[in-house]
Amino acid sequence: MPMEIRLVRIDDRLIHGQVATVWAKVTKVNRILVVSDDVAKDILRKTLLKQASPPGVIVNVITIDKMISIFNDPKFNDFKSMLLFTSPRDARRVVEGGVKLDTINIGGMSFSDGKKMITNAVAVNSEDIEDLKYLNEQGIKLEIRKVVADNKVYMMDLLKKEKMI
Template identity: 35%
Template sequence: MSGPNILLTRIDNRLIHGQVGVTWVNHLGANLVVVANDKVSKDVVQQNLMDMVLPDVIQARYFSLEKTIDVIHKASPRQKIFLVVKDVHDALALKEGGVPIDHLNIGNMHYEEGKKQVSSTVSVDDKDIEAFKRLDELGVNLDLRKVPNEKGQNILDLF
């Protein structure tokens, strides 16, 4: 049996919002958005708010990291999955847990104290950089871009 039909995995600390829910979903032709994040998997209010952004024909699932690892391989081939995570550490946990992430889009990692800005939408600290390097070692293509029609850049080139 082949693996799950993951079209793209994206890091976006906002998770599902207009850019993800409309621009990326349409570009990819996804019919399912899976948000993998422990906190959001338990926050029904935030889930309902994110559901409102998605077109009616797009389904969303909100799983903990462990549940994502446990169920992603049971996905139907008809499910065209857009996997969204909050940060690089969630992406690394999924990859190390056996989720077949080959291509990682880095879209949004907000600036906060202790982080350095490496692009207009991405800020990182030393732990983030180490996680990106580990993903690279695991063979993941690291593609920094906000929107699909923007030229991508390997995030490692910015460190």
Template identity: 35%
Template sequence: MTNLIKMLRIDERLVHGQVALIWSHQLQVDHIVVVNDKAANDPIQSASLKMATPPTMKAIVLTRDKAKTLFADPRFNALNSFIVVNNPQDARFVVETGVKIPLVNIGNFGRASKEAAANKKKYTENLRLSDQDVADLQAISDSGTPVAYQIVPDQQKIPLDKLIQKGA
């Protein structure tokens, strides 16, 4: 049985309107799996992410270690899911666990704080990447998993190679 992961999204806000309402409905999922050590270890943030999830879906907030265990469990293959991380490093981790991801979608990233944005190159109004971020995204792409920037489903996808050229 193949898993039913629809997409992995990188979005520094994790679960919010675009993720909880637009993407999850577009992808027709019933589980949103958040992989982020900080969020999973913060009961308030974890509860907030779960509350932001529509009542027709279940949110699971996991550390990297617990996510790796979940992805290895054969029962995970039955979950119609959408994985959300808030940085390229966590996205690379998920892909490197061996779970099949049909697409890594880059959303809003690199603008959360002025300090963080100052050390990153601007690619679009909603995307700033450091050299390490680009290296992690390139490693994902090189592994055979497609990577593209797209804020919402009705916006045109920009493949990673074109995105990097655009920012050059």
């Protein structure tokens, strides 16, 4: 039995108040895995993320390849994990590497040049849309929810409504 993944979230802010307190409590995780090649190389950011961990939860910042390699490793079977990604591209790469995901929660994707705001917290560009379409085609539910109490908005429905797919 592979590692138990209780929440997968794309949020470019990674660990912030909501994740650290509410999501970790609701999902009863004992591990937060920040999966990002960029963040794994950034010593300062890694240190800050580890310091932001909620009580009783260990934070690890790992590369995409590391996530793929540990997913089926029995050493990690006691992990009740939350996976945090900064982008749909990183989530897609993990899935392409054989990690099984059922649902991805999308919390925040910041606006930058070339992106279009589709909610007050989510902006996408054509690369994001391609990656989200790929994840959807793998049978993964893509729901936008900033906080636990928010109603689920399904990403693909929103992209259709916005005439982006």
